[in-house]
Amino acid sequence: MIKNTLLLFSAVLLTACVSNPPVLVPDSLNNDSISAVGMTCSSPHQLSQDCSGLSGPTKKISISGMKMKVAGSSDGTVIVMFGSSSMSPNMQEINTSYELIKRELVASKIGIIKVTPVISSNILFGYAIETDKPAYELISKKNS
Numbered sequence: 001m002i003k004n005t006l007l008l009f010s011a012v013l014l015t016a017c018v019s020n021p022p023v024l025v026p027d028s029l030n031n032d033s034i035s036a037v038g039m040t041c042s043s044p045h046q047l048s049q050d051c052s053g054l055s056g057p058t059k060k061i062s063i064s065g066m067k068m069k070v071a072g073s074s075d076g077t078v079i080v081m082f083g084s085s086s087m088s089p090n091m092q093e094i095n096t097s098y099e100l101i102k103r104e105l106v107a108s109k110i111g112i113i114k115v116t117p118v119i120s121s122n123i124l125f126g127y128a129i130e131t132d133k134p135a136y137e138l139i140s141k142k143n144s
Contacts, residue, residue: 022124027115036120048074061142063100072136082126
């Protein structure tokens with residue numbers, strides 16, 4: 001009996017250590033991911049607005065009550081969005097945040113060229129969003 005209990009406990013413990021891949025927004029499914037650990041303010045995108053080499057996006061915004069952090073390229077055509085807490089990312093919050101940004105872009109007639117997930121160790125941290133027109137100023141001013 002004790003042996004079976006130990007085996008069951010070990011199986012549960014090992015299962016908890018296995019991480020499933022994150023669920024991504026459909027717009028990003030055909031794109032390779034960017035490593036959150038390897039990402040900097042200068043690679044793979046030049047993020048000259050609101051970016052920290054230590055924590056990534058620093059500009060805190062809110063859209064429809066959803067808090068997130070963003071950084072942008074100098075020309076405003078690249079937006080990197082992370083959830084409100086990079087210490088404990090919440091996949092559902094991050095995907096909702098992306099959809100809210102997308103809604104704002106579509107309403108402003110700004111096209112999305114490419115959406116790249118930012119992932120490390122099967123944990124979704126955010127998305128890099130490339131647009132056909134400058135969009136960072138519009139998004140970085142959101143606080144609703």
